Amino acid sequence: MEFWLLGEVTARKSRADGESAAVDLGPSMQRCVLAALAVDAGRVVSVGRLIERVWGTDAPLRVRATLSSYVSRLRQVLDGVDIVWRSGGYVLDVDPSAVDLHRFRSLRRKGDVDALAEALRLWRGEALTGVDGEWADAERELLRQERFGAELDLVDARLRHGEGEGLVAGLAGLVAAHPLDERLAGLYMLALYRAHRSADALAHYHRLRGELGDRLGADPGGPLRELYRRILAADPCLEPERPVLPAARPPVPRQLPAAPTPFVGRQDELARLDDLAGTVVISAIAGTGGIGKTWLALHWAHRHLDRFPDGQLFVDLRGFGPDADPVDPAAAVRGFLEALGVDRDRIPAEPHAQAALFRTTVADRRMLLVVDNAADTGQVVPLLPGTRSCTVVVTSRSRLPGLVTRHGARPLPLDVLSDDEARALLAERLGADRTDAEPDAVAELIARCGGLPLALGIIAGRAHTGPDRTLAAAARELRELGLDALDDGDPAASLPAVLSWSYRALTAEQAAVFTLLGIAPGPDIGVPAAASLTGLPPARAGAALRGLHQASLVGLDASGRYRMHDVVRDYAARRAHEHLSVAERTAALRRVVDFYLHTAHAGDRLLDPHRSPVELEPAAPGCTPQPLSDDMVALAWFDAEHPCVLAAQTTAVAHGRHQTAWHLAWALVTFHWRRGRSTDQIAAWQAALTAAEHLPDPKYRIQAHRLLGREYSVTAQHDDALHHLHAALGLAEGDPVQQARTHWALAWAWEMRGDDRSALDHATRALHLLDRSDDPIGKAIALNQVGWFNARLGEHGPARTHCEAALALHRKHHNRDGEANTLDSLGYIAHETGHHAEAAGYYREAIALYRELGDTYETASTLNRLGHTCSAQGLHDAARDAWREALALYAAQGRTADAEKMRQQLDERA
Structure with a gap:
């Protein structure tokens, strides 16, 4: 007889056939009596306590007789188990291990990964289901906490065993459910750090600190603060422990996969490889998959192991894989260094330094490197040794001309078999x-x-x-x-x-979804977008996608997005053109493009509710935009869907949907600014400007020129910036608001060119134009701009006056973007006038707001300035912390020049 409490309260007994069957325990009160005894199996539970557990404070008359009756009935149904009367109470006379709750607790006490995983598998839902009352409710809550504690114990144990990246997704769900739990936050931050996502770990700490302050008026505890400090410092102690190799000699890596069999032909190619030394590239004609590039490379490598006595390294870069993004070259270099016996503590953080260490480590060694399935030259270059003692065989669908022209690689085109x-x-x-x-x-x-x-x-x-x-x-x-x-x-x-063999086995609905995926914009797709693409309800679209995944026709990543191999996509597109009419294909593309447009537009309104709204056409019938609850959800949606939104714009252009193409560029502006995606911003607005030429209203051309010009100034393409901005200014004649906004952009452009006086002139013109308009947010932006350039020119009194006026307006109208920007300006003014404590306060307020907004671009810039202020105060550790965090963000955003300056700054202040 076994008793189950971690789910629906029941007892089970074995049958003659070896199976088990549930015992009918009768009414719910009777089950409650059994539960009240089972939680203390093997121990006496007093009558008073039993009555309190079952009936609470409102026990009926003659309750003891009723309890005795329930116990008597339970004795009749519990085969081989007794409920025994002992002095003052009853005891369920059974080994505690027969009760799942006690087995759970026993396994949890062991504390190892296997025991904890087994303990959690005992849960089958909410504990004590079918038992009501105050005691049951309280006990359920205690058991929930025990289960949560066991889940954290399991994560802790897995982290101790060296795991990290694989735990992130599960921990994210727990964090959403328990946002203020500091132990959970620490585990999540460590898992993110192990997954090489230090910036995300630091951002989570700041979010938690903000929530603790807002809700509880408290700061994170000492252990979490110490973990934050260690992540900032990239403390080697945070890495999983690695066994010490007993041998003094570095290991000889033997990473080649087994030689594929059977192998036939390719005699000419094998002979050419035999004659080559140094770097070799195998490149398939037309970059096709399935022609046998890896087959040839591994066969040749295993035939010549004696030529490489110092070892063989292998990496699949997944450049054209169906299930994952290409491997980051830095991750491949780290893997090579670890295979060569380099301690993790010695591996530098920066990719260029890791590549240099790799070249040093393999210098003069006779080694073979097989670099499989490369996407492009940039993915391969960091993996190339610096000496010709090593041989490198690279396979790719591309001919990789960059390796041939710049690195002397020898191309070996591979044709079909004879x-x-x-x-x-x-x-x-x-x-x-x-x-x-x-x-x-x-x-x-x-x-x-x-x-x-x-x-x-x-x-x-x-x-x-x-x-x-x-x-x-x-x-x-x-x-x-x-x-x-x-x-x-x-x-x-x-x-x-x-592929048709798999296609032929699909259901009609799966086949229809498959064909439409072949023409969908973007490299992957989520279920909400697939529902609009197909016109199906989300549940049916999701079911069809799961079926395609099971048929190995689409891949599924950890975030729940589906991706087709490029050859599979080509096949699906052919099927779409064969089986769907032009009208059907056009309708599907209109639905999915409208999905991205309307969802992106709603997301942009959440990110910046103070932007001037644009009016969209109604979404196509069958299109269901994805609801986004708040700005953080919107930012996460843009992060996931960004390549698809850009592809949707390309599709809109191809189908002559000019206004849609323009509106998609508009919907991406705030996201691009906050994430520092200048290259994508320029591409989107170049397409939007072309589309605007087909639209009658000049406002489309004005704003396209203005936003394109602003982004050209960010990327230091100054002549192009001024060309577009002056074009916008000319078109805006007679429209003071558009003129003012163009002067904002011109002020920014002149600042980027280093001419703060011209920048101030344009900012002042914008302010004068907006003084006569009903646009308080615009006026506040202009006031901050004027104050900023006053400060840049050393005019600190007017600077402070303008910025304080701007701050008051932004706060009055709840514009958090503008408030953060103005706080940053006031911090700069305070720093320049020697009020460093005041400056640090302004900067920290600005950074907190930027983090709330998910604005990593401005966060990095203000962290840089905060570091200078801390340094001026003599707070050198705080300065380095701020600069290290800024460096991580610069690197993530691809701001190469800013990152290099920051590295020099840190080196100088070390």
């Missing part, structure tokens, strides 16, 4: 007797596979698993499925026929 090689491959897989018995079928199979090793391998695998099936039947199936010959010599064109 007929003789293809026949030899089939004979190796199926046996010569079988292929010799059906020469005509073999000839047809070879012709239809077009010499593509992957296609031949799939055919052979299918025939091998069905030895009674004739090759003629396999050839007939290929003939009926229509495996195409190569198009323009590109072997990838034969893969659609192979």
